[in-house]
Amino acid sequence: MKRQPPEKSSYDKVVFSIEEIEALLAPPEMPKPPFEPAYIEVKNREGETHTLVIREAKKEEAPLLIEFMKKFVDIDHDFYDIVGARVLAELLGWYRNRLKDPYTLVGLIDGELVGFANGRLMNKDINISLHTMAFKRGFKIGAIMYYAKAQYAFDVLGNQEWWATYESYNGFKRWGIGMAQPSYPWPDYQHELGGAKIYYITKEYWDTVVKNYLLDYIGTDLKRPVPEDLLKKNETLKVPDSPAV
């Protein structure tokens, strides 16, 4: 749009650097204490055991995660396609600074990616739970990743509410229904993932009920600090060749 200036001007162009534009498009991050890496023994029904390490993903690992997540977009069972497509966009949003205050956790066994959980801060009180995925089935890895991110939200970041929603029956069964998460009136309140219902956990509900429900399902709490040699084993992220889901 163009309009005649109402005053004489010493210059007829104002040039902005892209750094100045970037500062407007990607506002400053809220201060967030880091997620302290944790570990836990996992076991399946056959008694196979592994040590799962959960740590924050590093920004330089984003391209590897993005390439892996592209493979889920064509899997049309159990809502892997839509969860995969949304996680792909969230990873790109994190990598390209187009997602407000994200945190990205990876679950690793001997460095291999077996779990994923992410979320973001709407503000200092409200934590938006984005997605959780397990890439190795039958070890409750998804539930452990969900616990790790909720614990981070309430016990480390000091958030007061957790806003979740569910695409898949699997997620809704274990978390939405399993935790008896109440929902806000709909359509007045809508979750950013597709305008679905917001299922929420308050800090009080976390402290008194949900934390124990999850610990009971998982069997034991996350352990910290992670021994140096275990951290080292899980320093370099490897992704599976193809999704085994």
Ligand SMILES: CC(C)(COP(=O)(O)OP(=O)(O)OC[C@H]1O[C@@H](n2cnc3c(N)ncnc32)[C@H](O)[C@@H]1OP(=O)(O)O)[C@@H](O)C(=O)NCCC(=O)NCCS
């Ligand atoms: C939802 C999800 C993260 C849960 O992961 P999880 O806690 O590791 O649980 P699993 O997927 O291994 O198992 C789920 C259930 O199937 C059972 N199961 C065990 N072995 C299984 C196997 N080989 N294949 C399928 N299910 C299995 C589990 O015992 C569990 O039952 P329970 O809930 O009654 O205990 C995972 O299913 C997933 O990544 N789904 C796709 C992404 C998704 O839907 N994310 C949530 C978005 S709302």
